[in-house]
Amino acid sequence: MAAINAMEKKLAEYKCDTNEAICLKLVRFPEDLEDDSTTFHPEYSHQLFGDDEVAFGYKGLQIQLFCSAGNLTTLLNVKYTSKVTDTIDCVEPDDVESKIREIIPARSCSNTEDFVSLLEKEAKFKPFGSLLHTYSVHNEEAGEDITYQIYKAEMSCPGFKEYHERLQTFLMWFIETASFIDVDDERWDYFLIFEKYNKDGETLFATVGYMTVYNYYVYPDKTRPRVSQMLILPPFQGEGHGAQLLEAIHRYYLTAPKVLDITAEDPSESYIKLRDFVHAKLCQSLPSFSPDQLIQGFSHKMVEEVQEKLKINKKHARRVYEILRLHNTDMSDLEHAKAYSLEIKRRLVGPYKALHSPCYLHDVMWNSLGFSSLGPRKTKGNLPR
Template sequence: MAGLSDMEKKLAEFKCDTNEAIKMKLVRFPEDIEDESMTFNPEYSHQTFGDEEVAFGYKGLQILLYYTAGNLSTMFRVKYGSKVSDKFDLVQPDDVESKIQEIIPPGFCCGTDDFISSLEKEVNFKPFGTVLHTYTVHNEEAGEDITYQIYKADMTCPGFREYHERLQTFLMWFIETASYIDVDDEKWDYFLVFEKYNKDGATLFATVGYMTVYNYYVYPDKTRPRVSQMLILPPFQGEGHGAQLLETVHRYYISSPKILDITAEDPSENFVRLRDFVLVKLCQHLPCFSPEKLLCGFSQEMISESQQKLKINKQHARRVYEILRLRAIDMSDAKQSKAYRLEIKKRLVGPYKKNQREMAKMRRCLKPEELTNQMNHIDLNTQHEQLEESYQQLVAEYRRIVERLAQA
């Protein structure tokens, strides 16, 4: 057994964390290729390398995925210090190259010279579709305002299909449950963010991020756009581009009388925070959300006006109301604070009450000992503790939105 253990230890040395091994880069200038500070790693690699996110068979494994900043022309290379098969004849390493090639589209290059040739063609790259919004972000490091543009594109734009194939590969590395969409379905809309930058006196464009939206039919004559995927590439995260993109997309759809409301598919916690901020920003000046009306409680007027003017559904309108009411009241005032807390908890207690109704039904068909077991699961003290915890977490989230609004 000791010999087997030693062998296992030796083989374990050939295991690599694929999230660390994959080195990604968005390249604008030839010197960026060697600049380690520009490298970023994926958040996830389980869809390619399994739940453990491990590649076996290499020491010092590096999987290089470099992209030209605009067109996303790709260089893919695998580097390593040694392979397990060099030391152990009967043990084969994972076929890392094949696994990556299942994700990235053909047409990539493997050498630096070819990649630099692709980089020289970036001057010819232009964004796809029509521009919807232009905005600037002040860059402290550069000491200047940088211009960004948001475009709406579709598969009829020349070259967009191939570009989108390269762009969507990022989803696999940065969205946990990502999957590729059916681009032949014409109900998809594509929204893209680009940065304008200068290179040798010319204006070039760098890819910042994108969003896909699916337009569902709602009987009899409406459409419900549903946000499917949204990604701001890592070098641009934390700069407000997600909010700019979501607000621009929202404004694009609310101009159409055919749109019922705008939703999202299986939103992450980060997306919910982003949506809260954007929707509150859009709604804060509606008459139905005036401070005096907020103090009177959530109303049908709020539901109707936010739906008609901004295509926001009842559930989202309720969250907007709760955030704006928090901003409007004085939480150090015991009376105002208590009224707010009770109203929020009344909404949050819904699932618990549903549990109790289900327990009442179960009483009629469960044996006494089974009923006791079930009742223990929903002990009242536990419910109150969970409710208080949920309330505190929600208010903390809402406060962050209010603070961000104040900064905006």
């Protein structure tokens, strides 16, 4: 038993947390390769390494997955201080390199010298698609404003399909339930953010983040763009790029008369907060959401105006109304605070009131007997109410 426990303890030394072992980097200059301050790590690695997010068989494991900042040319290196087979016979380590290669493009560098030589071609890289929006963010460390641009790309753009294969790899590390999309489906729209920066008098571009949107058909002649994936890469998070991207996309679809509204697929809590911020910002400029209208309560006029002018549906309009009304309510004023609380209470208890109303109970009883409010129920050919 003691021998077994000793062996288990020895084998445990060869387990590595893959979220720590995987080192990601966006490389602009050759010196970035040795600069640990530019390295970041995944939030998730379970899709490749299991729910425990552990790789077995190595000490000091480091999986270097470096990308050029613009074109995302990929370098993969696997390093470790020792391997289990060096000390223990008949025990095989995990093939971590093969697991990583399952999700990265086949044409990836495994040689640092080749990767560095490709960095010299970054000056030729230009964003894909058409420019939608340009904005600036003040960088405190650099003491200057940095320019960013948002583009809408098509899969038909030369080189974009290969670029997208490299870009989507990041989804696996930062979205818990991420999956790769079918790029042959023409209903997908692609939106990208790039940073503009200078090197030796040349203008270069670095990838900041992106979003994919699927255009669902809505009978009879409308579409409903649904945000599927959205990612701002870690070096750029917390600078407001997500809000800029989402607002730019809203403004893009506003020009399409066949778009009914804009939704999201299984939104995360952080995305919902971002959407609330963008919706509230957009709705503040509408007459129906002015402070004097907000205090009068949620109205049909609000629903109509946000649907027509901002492609926001009723459910989200109600949410924005509550946010903006709270923003414009002096909660230290007991009368105003009570009025706002009652407004929220009415929305929360409304469905339960309807559920137990005499009319609802009457319909339930009547329907159980084979009747509807319009007369006896037909057994065939009756459309649902």
